[in-house]
Amino acid sequence: MSTLVPDSSSHDLPLAPGPRAQAASASAPPAPSAAVLEAALADLTGRVRGEVLLPGTPGYGQAVTPWNVAVPSTPVAVVAAATASDVVSAVRFADVHDLALEVRSTGHGALAHDRRSLLVHTGRLQELVINPVTRRARVGAGVRWQQVLDAAAAHGLGALAGSAPHVGVVGYLTGGGLSPVARTYGFGSDLVTAFEVVTGDGELRRATATENTSLFWALRGGKGALGIVTAVEFELLDVAEIYGGCLYFDGADAERVISAWRVWSASLPEQATTSLAVLRLPAMPAVPPPLAGRCTVAVRFAWVGDPADGARAAEPISTLAPPILGGLGVLPFNALGMIHADPVDPMPVHERSVLLRELPQDAVDTLLALAGPEADCPQVIVELRLLGGALARAPREPSAICHRDAAYAALTIGIAAPPIVEATTGHAAAVMAALDPWSGGISTPNLGASTDPAIVALKYDAATLARLATLTASYDPNARMVAADPVRAAAGLVQS
Template identity: 55%
Template structure:
C-alpha cells in the first residue's frame, strides 16, 4: 500500500479541533470511549482505524459542520457507513459516520428509491420486495448502499442489468468546500460524473436516489463441487461462461473454508469449488443453460432454484461477521485455457494455496455498455475480475500476501489495466493509478479542485499528487528559457 500524502496533525494542533467539536457537535466520539471503538471497528478487523474523532452525523447539517471544521483546521475528513471498505489511512483524519442516516423511501409509481447514506442493501431489498421491485445490490446485502454505489457496484445481476451506479438518479452530497449540493445529470454534472465510480473522492454523500427494477423472482443460487472435481469444473466453466447470453451472470470460486460452525459441513475444512449463477429469464430456460455445469460432476450442494429477489445474498453466501482478511484483486481481459491451468496450478487441488477464496467473476454483458450518463467508472472493457481473499492475521498473513501476489503475477499475461474501485480497498497514489486511467484521474482531480479547493476530503491530496505538477513544469520551462537566452 502506498503512502498517503494527507496532512497528519500533531497532538497540539488537534486540541482546538476537539474543543470545537465539544462545543458545536452533539454527536461526536473521542478515542477511549466505547462509542468511538464501535464506530471505528471495521468489518475487516485486520485494518486498524484511528481517526482523531468520529462525527456521528444525524443529519446533512452535521456533515456540513464536520467538513467546515476539518477545512478550518486543515484536517482531512473521511466517511464510512458500515466499515466494509475500511482502510488504514485514517490517522489524523476526522471520520464522519453516516450510520444514523437511515431514511428510506420507496416510490413504486416512479420506481425510485431514496435512501440515507447509512442504509444497507438488506433494508432496501426488504422495502422493495412487497412492490415486486429490485435494487441492484451486490453479493452481500449487509454492505452499505452509498459506499457500494459510488464504487460502481458489480452485483449478481451485473451482466444483465449493468452497474448499480448507472441507476443513480441523484445524490445529495457535502463537498469539500462545506456546501450541501445536489448532483444529477443536469445539476452539478461533473460532480455526478465523479460520484459514480470515484467512491468518496468527490464528497460525502448524505442521500442517494436510485432507479429500481421490476423483478420479483430469480432463478439463481450456487452449485458446489468437491475440490477433486475443480479442474473439470473450472475448465468447463471457462468455456461455458464465454458463450452465456446476457440474462446470465456467473462467477466461480475455489473455496478453502475453515471448519467453523457457521460453515455448512459439506463445505468445511476442505477444498470445494462453487459456480454461482443468476438467470433473469424463465426458470426452465435457466435450468437448460446451467445443465452443462451441473453435469460435470456430482454436486455436494446445489442451491440454484427460483428464489425471491430479496434473497439475493444466498447466491454468494458471503460471510457476515467481521473477520481479518487480506485481499488482492486484478482484472483480466480473457480467460483462455493456459490462464485456467495457471489458476489450477496455484489454487487447485494439491496446491499449497493460502487463500480462503479465489474468485473469478465474469464481467462483460451489460457491463460493457456505456451507461446512460458518463461516469468515472473505468473498467467497462474488462472480461473477468479476479479476487483472492485470505486470512489477514498472524502467523499466516505474510504467506497469504505472497501467495496472492504470486497468483496475480501468474495471471499477468491476461490481466488488463484498471481495477474495480470497490474491490481491495486501499488508499494512496499507487492505488489510484492502478485503479483509474490517466484521463479519469485528470478529470477527477479537476472535480476535486473545483469542489474541494482546500483538499479536505480524504484521498483528494493523493488524487492531486497523481497529476503532473503544473507549477513545477512552468518553473522548469522558465529555467530552460533563461538558460537558453543566457547562452545566446
C-alpha cells in the same frame, strides 16, 4: 440549517472554490493544541443533532472499527451524523482545525492512512423511501442493501444490490457496483439518478445528470474522493424473482469444473450472470460441514427470465459433477445474497483484484497452479466473475467507471492477521502477477481497495484519473478527504 448549493454553470466543469474555501486555503493554520481541540469538540457537540464520540467514551470503539478490522482507525473524534447538516458541520470543523476526514458506514472498503483525522459516521442516516409508481428509491447513507431489497420486494420490485447485501448502499454505488445480476442490468452506478453530497469544501450539493454534472460523473466511480454522500436516489428493477443459486463441488473436481465453466460462461446470454470461486473455508460454526477445512469450488448462477430457460442454460454445469452442497431454483429477488453467501461478521481481510480481457485455458491452468487443490494457497477465496453483457455498454449518463470491455474479474480474499498475513499478501501479489498477461493489471474501484498509487492508477484510464484528481482539487481545495489521497497520488504517478 444547511441548504443545497445550486449549480452555478450549465457546463460540465468543476465549480470554483467558494469564498470560505479560498480564505481557508490562503494560509493553513497550525494544528490546534489538545486543549483547544477538546474545547472545540465540546462546542461541536452542541451544534449537531447526532453525537460527537471521543476516545474512551461509549460508542467510540464500535464506530471507528470497520468491517475489515485489519484497517486501523484512531480519529481524534467521531461525528455520528443524524442529518446532512451534521455532516456539513463536521466537514467545516475539520477544515478549521486542520483535520483530515474519514467516512464510514460499514467500513467494507476502509483504507489505512496516517493523517490526524475526524471520522464522520453516516450509519444513522436511515432515510428509505420506495416510490413504486416511478420505480425509484431514495436512501440515506446509512442504509444497507438488504433493507432496500426488502422494502422494494413489498412492491414486487428489485434493487441492483451486490453479492453481499449487508454492505452499505452508498459505498457500493460510488465504486460502480457488481451485482449477481450485473450482466443483465449493468453497474449499480448506472442506475443512480441523484446524489446529495457534502463536498470537501463543506458545501451540501445535489448532483444529477443536469445539476453539478461533473460531480455526478465523478461520484459514480470515484468512491469517496469527492465528498461525503448523505443520500442517493436510483432506479429500481421490475423483477420479483430470479432463477439461481450456488453449486459446491469437491476440490478434486476443480480442474474439470473450472475448465468447463470457462467454456460455458463464454457462451451465456446476458440474462445470465455467473461467478466461480475456489474456497478454503475454515472449520468454524458458521461454515457448513461439507465445506469446512477443505478445498471446494463454488459455481454461482443467476438468471433473469423464465426459470425453465435458466435451468436449461445452467444444465451443462449443474450436471458436470456431483455437487457436495447447494442447488439452483427460483429465488425471491430479495434473497439475492444467498447466491454468494458472503460472510457477514467483521474480519481482517486482504483483497487483490484485476480485470481480465480474456480467459484462455492457459489462464485457467495458471490459476489452478496457484490456487487449485494441490497448491499451497493461503487465500480463503480465489474468484472469477464473468463480466460483459450490460456491463460492457455505455451508460445513459457518462461516469468514471472504466474498463467496461473487460471479460472477467479475478479476486483473491485472504486473512490479514498473524501468523499468515505475509503469506496472504505475498501469494495474492503472485496471483495478480501471474495473470498479468491477460489483465495488464487493470482493475475496478470496488474490488481490492488499495492506497497503492500504482494499483489505484490502473482502476481508471489516464484521462478519467486526471479528471478525478482535478475535481478533487476543486471540490476539496484543502485536501481534507482521506479517500482522495490515493486518487491524487495515482494521478501524480501517471503524470510523472
